[in-house]
Amino acid sequence: GQNIDQPTEMTATEGAIVQINCTYQTSGFNGLFWYQQHAGEAPTFLSYNVLDGLEEKGRFSSFLSRSKGYSYLLLKELQMKDSASYLCAVMGYGGATNKLIFGTGTLLAVQP
Amino acid sequence: EAQVTQNPRYLITVTGKKLTVTCSQNMNHEYMSWYRQDPGLGLRQIYYSMNVEVTDKGDVPEGYKVSRKEKRNFPLILESPSPNQTSLYFCASSRQRNQPQHFGDGTRLSIL
Numbered sequence: 016g017q018n019i020d021q022p023t024e025m026t027a028t029e030g031a032i033v034q035i036n037c038t039y040q041t042s043g044f045n046g047l048f049w050y051q052q053h054a055g056e057a058p059t060f061l062s063y064n065v066l067d068g069l070e071e072k073g074r075f076s077s078f079l080s081r082s083k084g085y086s087y088l089l090l091k092e093l094q095m096k097d098s099a100s101y102l103c104a105v106m107g108y109g110g111a112t113n114k115l116i117f118g119t120g121t122l123l124a125v126q127p
Numbered sequence: 128e129a130q131v132t133q134n135p136r137y138l139i140t141v142t143g144k145k146l147t148v149t150c151s152q153n154m155n156h157e158y159m160s161w162y163r164q165d166p167g168l169g170l171r172q173i174y175y176s177m178n179v180e181v182t183d184k185g186d187v188p189e190g191y192k193v194s195r196k197e198k199r200n201f202p203l204i205l206e207s208p209s210p211n212q213t214s215l216y217f218c219a220s221s222r223q224r225n226q227p228q229h230f231g232d233g234t235r236l237s238i239l
Binding site: 060 | 167169170172185186217224225226227228229230231232
């Protein structure tokens, strides 16, 4: 079956680094996305990985290992505004290569 | 301004009364999609469209219909709404299926 797992909640301190993990099981894979969603707002795109390795974009980095079905989102120099839900999503799941399947999200709370 | 526009933003209605949520994008995107978001379940894809006149079921299509007669519009139709369709709905579009999706602001539906 199809499955995307990510922790439900995480807490971190302002200025610190936090890593949000995502594991997935699929028979087809066409890329993995990370989105940020603040409470009451629409998701916004953070990163996309289709090949193994690290993609860096400012304070945010995302890593993918296709053989392990694993990704993480790394947030550096945390700011209070980074408090939000972080959604992992996989394109092409279970043989349906045009579907986008989301995990249930990780709610990150950044404390002073 | 590049955007995805959904209407209405909020709607309270009764069981069985047909309703349509409109979605329009001005970015000439080929891929469009509808999601519902429920607490603890995350974003779940209802239907998606690869291009004009090409639509396909997502993970939770029961009780919904869509159409894609024009590239910019992708309405979501609830022919006979029921209380279990009370949810927050998002429309999204992307240039192609494996590109970042732009989300509308969401439509909060309450079916009594």
